[in-house]
Amino acid sequence: MFNQLGVIGCGLMGGSFALALKKAGLVKRVVGYSKSPSTTETAKRLGVIDIAAESALLAVAGSDIVLVAVPVAATEATFRAVKHLVDPKVLMMDVGSTKCDVVDAAQRVLGKQIGSFVPCHPIAGKEQSGVQAADATLYQGRQVILTPLPQTDAALIQKATDVWSALGCQVLKMTPQNHDAAFAAVSHLPHLLAYAYFSTIANQSAGRDFLSLAGPGFRDFTRIAASDPAIWRDILLANKQEVLAQSQRFRDMLARFEQLLQQDNAQALEALLQQASEGRSQWQMGQLSGNRPR
Amino acid sequence: MFNQLGVIGCGLMGGSFALALKKAGLVKRVVGYSKSPSTTETAKRLGVIDIAAESALLAVAGSDIVLVAVPVAATEATFRAVKHLVDPKVLMMDVGSTKCDVVDAAQRVLGKQIGSFVPCHPIAGKEQSGVQAADATLYQGRQVILTPLPQTDAALIQKATDVWSALGCQVLKMTPQNHDAAFAAVSHLPHLLAYAYFSTIANQSAGRDFLSLAGPGFRDFTRIAASDPAIWRDILLANKQEVLAQSQRFRDMLARFEQLLQQDNAQALEALLQQASEGRSQWQMGQLSGNRPR
Missing domain, CATH: 3.40.50.720 (NAD(P)-binding Rossmann-like Domain)
Structure with a gap:
């Protein structure tokens, strides 16, 4: 008390x-x-x-x-x-x-x-x-x-x-270092991506029309793009090395998906989608893994 | 009946x-x-x-x-x-x-x-x-x-x-053309990004530990990455030109955010974040815009 x-x-x-x-x-x-x-x-x-x-x-x-x-x-x-x-x-x-x-x-x-x-x-x-x-x-x-x-x-x-x-x-x-590495991956990068994605759509000439058609998937995916801009300016800048490193990893993975699309490689594309889909279906918030970083 | x-x-x-x-x-x-x-x-x-x-x-x-x-x-x-x-x-x-x-x-x-x-x-x-x-x-x-x-x-x-x-x-x-252009932007691209983002995290050596720390923002941002892989393989391939064009726009926008981070340009970064945050806060699902594409 x-x-x-x-x-x-x-x-x-x-x-x-x-x-x-x-x-x-x-x-x-x-x-x-x-x-x-x-x-x-x-x-x-x-x-x-x-x-x-x-x-x-x-x-x-x-x-x-x-x-x-x-x-x-x-x-x-x-x-x-x-x-x-x-x-x-x-x-x-x-x-x-x-x-x-x-x-x-x-x-x-x-x-x-x-x-x-x-x-x-x-x-x-x-x-x-x-x-x-x-x-x-x-x-x-x-x-x-x-x-x-x-x-x-x-x-x-x-x-x-x-x-x-x-x-x-x-x-x-x-440790503060392990904390910042982990949260660059699971929090700061998704915020950066959600902000960048929303800006991508909103800044197109047909953006307003597009937005009027968006459904529940869009709603949840972009929820964090409504977060406080001053707070997130500070977080992204304070942890920028880790955030940029994670963003680089993300761009590499996105390029892999794009390449499979370009090549019409349905089988390899499905394998990648399947791995992500299974991983996300099994994930539960707050479920601790065996070997936590210290 | x-x-x-x-x-x-x-x-x-x-x-x-x-x-x-x-x-x-x-x-x-x-x-x-x-x-x-x-x-x-x-x-x-x-x-x-x-x-x-x-x-x-x-x-x-x-x-x-x-x-x-x-x-x-x-x-x-x-x-x-x-x-x-x-x-x-x-x-x-x-x-x-x-x-x-x-x-x-x-x-x-x-x-x-x-x-x-x-x-x-x-x-x-x-x-x-x-x-x-x-x-x-x-x-x-x-x-x-x-x-x-x-x-x-x-x-x-x-x-x-x-x-x-x-x-x-x-x-x-x-028209089918306007439909596919709009949904590449507001549905197919977010699915692609959510799948690619989840794969980015899950495929890191510390991925399991990172995932155990993820919170409600991550949960909503990645919800659509659990979608059916066969369905989404087909959708992404069927609309691949529009999807790749939207993905290119997204990568350009992400590069702009990254550049501002690299430059520690807090003011311009906040302006971009603010624009997205306001846009997303005002957005409502199913609210039609005045001039819809036909």
Whole structure:
């Protein structure tokens, strides 16, 4: 049980965490700060936070748990703004989709406060963004990856594990490097492809007519192309080496499919489609493999 | 009201049509044929069809409405097998996802029976295939594209329109060429990309570990990669010129995104992401644009 949660960035992720912690009865009071005063105001009006703070630093003052839920490129500036009030017993977490850059920022900025910081990535989200989309059940049943630093306080890693578990999450630990390689493959690349695909269609002269004919397959395939552009600008740039490497692999595979089409090679094409179709049919979300990367 | 529906190909599409027609009280009896006898047997056991036919021709005998629901590459052979029993008053439709090849096959094969054939493409489906996945509500609320031939009987076009409307569909008419260009863009290309993307991940040495970490974005983005490989082999090959042209456009757009990443051009990258995100947020399935291609 915490006395006060300080949320920096009252968007979808931060707002949902506040609502979830309240719903679970794990916090007495939520203080929130957002860069845009209207967001902080809306968060208060919707009951997502109890008290609006005038600055990130004031959201940390008196808090025993802090969630930094800003676009990843804003993490370093946020650390700089709040570090003076991060007491060694405070649990400070983030929710960034990339971890090497966040960990590097923490190493550069946090100094002796670094023990308080537990880098987190909850595998949850939806295409809507903003505090209006905040949802107490967003994290329920999801995985959360922790990528602790060598200096992170072991007791706070345990505390972070306990909090996410109490929200119904499955908690895993990985290195920031393995995290970023894996999420370039299963999250960042699909977002890049979905954005690029939607742009491909929308920018054709017949694009509007085409879009009016699109069905449920298109709907699901492009859902993530409606994600927040500022968030995804930061994620793609922060993890660009891994993302570009995965995109290269993808282009090679697409070229293989195209070649078989060009050649009318029905048999080899079906074999490739079949392998993917079977693999995808067997896949289940959140089902852990035997040998997980550490 | 029809006396007898003949279904050739008792899979997801054919089975769902039979169930929907029965549910709407539009048919007294359903006779079904599938290439695999075990499928026909399962269709009968599940109540999807009333009578199992020993051949495609026998499924047409005595039917006043016929649905050809086979992979598009099997359409021509099916026409050849049944044409002798297609009476001028019989309504014969297909459900193929490509239309130029189906219309060409009809022109080659159907001879004086061609007036009976109304080429149809219902924009419906799910990733499961086979008669077990048949669903009386599959077509409800969906669009159906008709691409009639010059020789198609006008009264049968009206009858086809009435049947699909009675199942809750919105019926549109287009040329086969405009149909195939549009669906290369909004359906065939996304399937190709989803298959190629899933293969990219699954064929990496760490692929299994990566897949165990994938979340809801990945789930929706790859749903269509679980589609039936034989069906999609045929569709991609039948419409390969349009599909390859769309894939080329996509690769150009992806290269533009990659270049902005390489250059760390955050502003231009965000502008591209923003355009796609806004476009996708405003898109609604089945919302017709003002100037539809004919």
